[in-house]
Amino acid sequence: MSRGAVEQSGWSVRVKALLSLGLLAGFGAVSTLAAWTGTATATSDITAATVFIAAGADANATSASYTIPIATANWYPGMSQAAMVTVKNTGTSNVSYNVRGAAPGALGTAMAVEVSKGGTVVNGSATGGTCSVASAYTKAGGSNFPPPHPLGNLNAGGWATFCVSTLLPLGSGSILQGQSTAITLTFTASTVP
Amino acid sequence: MTRQVLRLSAWERCLLNAGAALGLLCLVLAGLALVLGLKPLIAISGSMSPGIPVGSLALAMPTAAAEVAPGQVVSVVASNGTRITHRVVSADPVTGLVLKGDANPVADLQPYSFGPADRVVFSVPFLGYVASWLSSPWVFGLGGLLCAYLLYVAFFRSDAGRSGNVPAEGSASDSVPVAGAGGPGTRRSKWLGAGAIVAALAVVIPLGVVNRIEATQAAWTASAVASATVTALNTEQPKDLNCVRGSSDTKINFSWGAPQPGPLPLTGYVVRAYVSGGSSTGVRADTLTPATRSVTLDQIADNGLLGNLLGLLLGGLIGTNYDYTITFEVSAQYGSAWVSAPLAHHTVNATAKGAILGILLPTKKLTCLMQ
Incomplete structure (x- = not known):
C-alpha cells in the first residue's frame, strides 16, 4: 500500500x-x-435597480408631484383649461407605465378630463383651452375615470409629454357652485424585464 | 471469498465523499421538489425586500385559485412572460389578482389573470446568488469533471475491479457488485459500471430539468402625481333688495339691483315667496326676465306670486282671519341654470282681520315690516 x-x-x-x-x-x-x-x-x-418617475413642466422634472398649471378658481359651466405635463423616468431602469385619474366629489364627477399623449395647448391662457391632439385617456363629464390606461415604455432618462384638458360641461348642476375637487393623474411605472 | 478493495489517496477520498454528499443533497432536494411540486425561484429584483431581498432563493408551491388569499406571497407569470413574485392585495375572479411588492408604494400596474398561482412557502436570502453562481459554465464544467473523475476512479482506473487480497470478513451474503478475480472480472466490472452510469444519468438529468430554478422579478413600481385643485365659482347675487309700500294697503313693491357681471350670462331672476320659518307649507316661485328688477306683491290678486301662495295656504277658504309672516327672495339665474344664493326679505306681514264687518269681510293688509 x-x-x-x-x-x-x-x-x-x-x-x-x-x-x-x-x-x-x-x-x-x-x-x-x-x-x-x-x-x-x-x-x-440580479440587480438592485430601482424605479423613479417624476412629473413636471418639462424634461428637467425631478419631483414626484406636480401641480398642473390650470386656473383653480371660478370654474363655471362651459369653462375649459389645458396644460402640458411632462413625465420623466428618473430611475435607472427602463419602465412601462400607465396613468390613472381621480377626481372626487360632485364637481369631480361633473368635470370632463382628457389626457393626450403629446400635442400642444390650444388657446391656453383663455378659459377655453383645449389640446391639439385626440385624447388617449378620457373621463367624460358625469362619469368616473376609466381603469388605468397603459402608456407603453419609458427608457431610463426618457420623458414623455402629455396635454391635459379639463372642462366643466355646460348644463352641469347649479348645486356645484362653490365646490372643489382635486383632479389627480397618477403615473405609475414598473420595471420592464 | 475475497472482497474487492480500491486504493484511494486521501484527497481522492475527500473528493469522493464531498461529491457523494453534494450529489445526495441535490437528489434529495430534487426528489422532494418533484414529489411536493415545489418550484425554486430566485428573486432578481428587490421590491419584496426586506422579506425577500434580492438574491433570495424561494420555494413556491402550486396553489389553487380558490386558496389564493390576500396577504400571501405568490408568484405568477405575467402576460409578457415575466415571472412576478409579489404579495396578494386582492384575489377576485372579476378583477383578477392584484399584487403589490412590499417595498412598493403602489400595487402593480395591471391585475394578473385570476387562476392557480405558486405560493411562496419559504425563502432564504443570498442562496439565490449561490444558485445563480452555480449556473455559470465553469462551475458546471468543474462539476462534470469531478463526476467524470470519480467515475473513472471507481470503475475504470487500472486498479478498479482488481481484487485485493483481503480476507473476506463478512459472509458470502455480502453483496459485492463485482466479485471474482482476474481479467474477466475487470471487464465485467467496467461493463457494469458503464451501465450503472448510464442508468444514473437517465434518472438524474430529467430530474434536474424538471426542477429547473426560475428567476423571478419582484418588479419595482413608483409613481408620480400631476394634480390640480379646481373650485367652481359662486354666482353673484342680485344687490340691494328694497321693499316699499305699494299703491294700496294690500300691495308692496320689491326692487333690486343687477348683480355684478360674471363669466356666465345672466338669464333672469327667480323670485320666491314662502311662510317664514315654515318649510312644508309650500314655496311659490316665478322666473323673471333679466330686464325685470322689480315685482309687486298683492294680497288681493289671485294669480300673483303672493296670491298664489295665500291660495295654497288657505285652501280656497274665504273670510278666514290670518296673520302670516312671509319671506320674499330673489336670486339671479345664469346659463346652465346656475342660480345664485337668494337675497331675502323675511318680514313681509300679510294679515286679514275682521275688525268692522266681522269675519265676513276681513280687512287685508300687506306690509314690509311686522305690524
Missing part, C-alpha cells in the same frame, strides 16, 4: 461515485436559469 493511500471497499466507492452524479441534477436545475436570462452568468441580472 502506497503511503497516504487508503483502501476502501469497491462497493462503497462505486456507490459514492454514482451518487456524485446527483450534482448533475442540481446543475440541470440551475442551467435553465442562464438560458432564461439569456446570459452566461445570471448573477449580472
